Amino acid sequence: MEPSPSCQLCGGTRDTTDPAAPAWARERDEHGATRWLCPECARRHARDIEARLPVEWW
Ligand SMILES: [Zn+2]
Numbered sequence: 001m002e003p004s005p006s007c008q009l010c011g012g013t014r015d016t017t018d019p020a021a022p023a024w025a026r027e028r029d030e031h032g033a034t035r036w037l038c039p040e041c042a043r044r045h046a047r048d049i050e051a052r053l054p055v056e057w058w
Contacts, residue, residue, distance in 0.1 A: 005036035009045065012038050 005024060006013045014036070015021050025042040027035045037045070 005034075007038040007041055008035045009041040010038060014038065 004013055004016055005026075007024075014024055022039040024039065025037040027037065029035055
C-alpha cells in the first residue's frame with residue numbers, strides 16, 4: 001500500500017478518499033526517492049521545474 005504523499009512545496013497531503021481529486025505529479029530525486037507535488041504547486045511551478053537544470057547540476 002502506498003503511503004499518503006505530501007507535497008514537497010506546501011506540505012499538503014493528498015485526499016485519497018476523493019476519487020475526483022486531480023492527479024499529483026510524482027518526481028524522482030537523485031537518490032531515487034519519490035517526491036510529490038500537489039496539483040496547485042505543480043501548476044504554479046511547472047515553468048520553474050522545466051527551466052531548471054537537473055538536480056545534480058545545482
Ligand atoms: Zn503543494
